[in-house]
Amino acid sequence: MQKKFVFFFLALTVLAFGVGIGRFILKTARNSDNRRKLVTVVVYAPTSFVDSYGPGEDLKKMFETTCDCTIVYVDVGSSRLAIDRMAFDPKKRVDVVVGLDLLLLKTAATRVKFQELNDLSAPWQDQLRGFSFRRFTPYDWSPMGFVYREPNKDLPKVASLEAALNELPEKSISLADPNSSTVGLEWLYWLFRTSTNVDESLRKLARLTYIVTPNWSASYGLFKKHQVPMTFSYLTSLLYHWQVEKDHSYQFMQFSEGHPVQVEYAAVPEACWDCAVAKNFVQFLTSVEAQKVLAQKNYMLPAVKNIPLDSSFEELPKVKTLGLEKIDEFVTQQPQLIEVWKKAN
């Protein structure tokens, strides 16, 4: 009797899913067919852009109403992996790549050929003057620094990075690995840019470091799980906690030296097929509607001025930011800096 019941239950489950799978197969075959009829724009994007909470879906719907085209996203994980994929097979079709990080632009330009974009004269944010390039268009940004929770008796109030490196308790911070994460590159650049003795600063930071994770999300996840009192992250990380979790204990340490900025870019590789539509998509990312979606869904600041946003954006501290100086020098010295860091850590 029991065996009959189990058999019936399993058969029913298989039948139900069988019907579902049949529909799944038919639907995807139909979608493929539809895609073949319209102009397709293949967009390489990082995971955060295309996941269920990312801006990708909304941007796709908005853009597709303006053209006879369909956007097809390819989740490439990160900008570093996107560059690797494009460099490995330069002829493989990709129309747009989004999520290229500021500190990887030189590498991207060296390894992959990109098209020149239309002369974009969007009203950029003041802090992003000089951050727009012929082949790369910024679409969002955020200052970077140490995010922590208040109150925390163990963390002294510090007003500069130098003081932080000397006074913060040891093993109190989680960091992303500069070898595999652009967020990691950001703190490395920060030390490079602001320290008189970079090697010494790296050794001091190593003292403060509890863990180095392969990517930002693991590092931030450990911080959220209270494994560490602070982490290196975006200023705009506070927005998620304030808006979604209604938790204002999350704060940002402001330092007198200034903070590095993470800027995300879109570009059109030479391997594009529908290059004109691709360029229109990049242009579209700087429109008011797109900027609003990007800021709200990516939890980043808009690249363009005067975008109407939630009030919590206004509550974010106004921090001093570092410009583009010494970035080329940093990129050149990156491997040696990483070696010093590895030895220190």
Added chain:
Amino acid sequence: MTVPLTELFLVIGLSAAQALVSATIIVALGLLAAFGLAPIRKSNIKKSIELILLAPSLMPTLLTIVASLDLASFFGRFPIGFWGVVVVHFFVNAGLAAVSISQLIESRLSGIIELGTIEGASKFQLIKLSVRELSEQLRNIFIFFFILCFASFSIPLVVGAQTGRTVETLIYETLLDHNHFKLALFYSAIQVALIGAFSLFRRQNISAPSLRRAHPRFLDRVSLGPFLWALISLSVLLVVGLLGGTAHGLSEFGHNSVLLDRVTQGALGTFFEALSVGGLVTIISCLVVFLTPSPRLHQLLLAFSVPSAAALGFLLVAIFDLTEWPDFAVVMLISVGFAILIFSTIHRMRLGDALLEIQGSVESAQIFGANRWLRFSKIIWPQIKNDIAYLAGLSALWASCDFAFASMLAGRDLTLGVTAHGLLAGYRSEIATIVALLATAIGVVTYFIFRFFLTLELKPLSPAPQTFSGVSSHGH
């Protein structure tokens, strides 16, 4: 191409040391807990306990790591690095070791324990005797876990830091460092060679299990309940820790139509992937079994392991332009890749030993003139189908919880694993937990599908003979 040998040797040394320590702790404590599990008489209670013990090994690895961090935080800070990797390996695998060894105790120790009891041996003496009796099998189990920990990827990637690195993480780091694909392939070849070398330490000629299972009354004599309860508590705490905070995540489903849509689609994709992987593992197993006895094939499968999940994923993405592929075709490719990745583990875990155990009867059949098909259908398949069903079901379950390999290939939310991975990449780890648990539930259903349908008797059994007295007796 210059090879940084110092770094390579350092990482190999760290991998081996970590694997040695991890496997020792896993097998030692698993063995002690197994002596607590084996004597349990009520079948339903035993099966439930086995499921609880297996739960950490079935959960998605990343979520187990998060749960381990939560659990460890009760005792202080989690020991990131070498010891952190050892701790998580223990959390994930101790229950699996306990269940495997418990089955060995029941199937192989009947005579020893009964004889020892009659002779008046103490509990300690009986346990010592039992361990010696099981030494061949324990050695193979140790080597299985050693290789598992040596080739570990996601655990050392997250909690390994510098001292907990493995060759697999070195391959991953090298792949990320552009222009070093050749170096990554070289490291992969080294990894394959090392795993092959470790596999040679496995005991090849395993004695067949005894025909009579040990009576629970005698197994009570070697019972070590406290260790079992410790492991059960650990598993429960891990699962409960994982579920903490998911209530908030559940409410999110109602507010995000994109998420709901993707989860529905992903559920079907996951089910399709799990069925495909289980089916492929069944087919490959049947092929391997069909070619039995083949000592060369057996050696090859024991020694072989796919170089690296990261390298295989990268290679498949480089070869195929998956952008224009229909979704189900991409899922099929992911299934094929995943089946290739895990088959060597499956073979090492059970299939290889199962084939060795029936080798005698297969040879007999061959001597009597049976062709390959007759040997397969009448001798091998009836004796091995339970093992294949279990392994196919387990493969389907693992496939449903996979996120790392599928994410590399998918490029879009085709399975729940990919969706969960995407959510983890952002701020929403609680929702990722729910999605991952849903994937696990689908995996469990497919597990039972394979367990049930592959072992279904299609012919009615012949009626029990009326003259049979019901008393078993043996010439041994």
Added chain:
Amino acid sequence: MVIKNLIRNYGDFQIDIPFWSLPDHGVSALSGPSGSGKTSVIRMLLGLEPCPGLVWTFHDLDLAQLSIEKKRLAVVFQNYELFLHMTARENIQFAVSARGIDKVTGQIRLKNLAQRLQIESVLDRSATVLSGGERQRVALARALIGEPRFLFLDEPFSALDAHLRSEARLLVKTVVEEFKIPTLLVSHDAADIEVLAQSVTKIDKGRLVI
């Protein structure tokens, strides 16, 4: 029957039998202490272990050139190797299918053998519940039903209790003589050899003792 080049190196042990002449009828015995290589010799002759260069001439046929299935040999191993998922009857019938014997002939032979070996009452029992003596007789029936060219008995009585052995020896002797199948008995028990064998070859440390 002549066997040549039965040579194999196992590393720490070697089988070195360059020439061996055996009668092609009746029961011959291969006797030696434990570890002398008796089972290895059988396995090589059966084809279960490789022995390049082996020549086994039997009635103008070189059996070494044939595949295991085509050699038409039979064996009763020390542990009988019954198919435990089958009944006694199914074990024997398997040999009928394997040899390609038609069902009617197979049924007749099975009935005959079951009667001779006194296993009629256990035919429908699962192999797992048979006693040691019953298993031995079922294994012998399975071996003989295909009318093999040659029969190997590898320590066929070692698993039996002492009081059952003498009965079993006589039964095996009677059946083997009746079916006229040339047999090689491997045993270290002098009583087995005395009752069953017409000729004896001794083996020690992998070599024949002359």
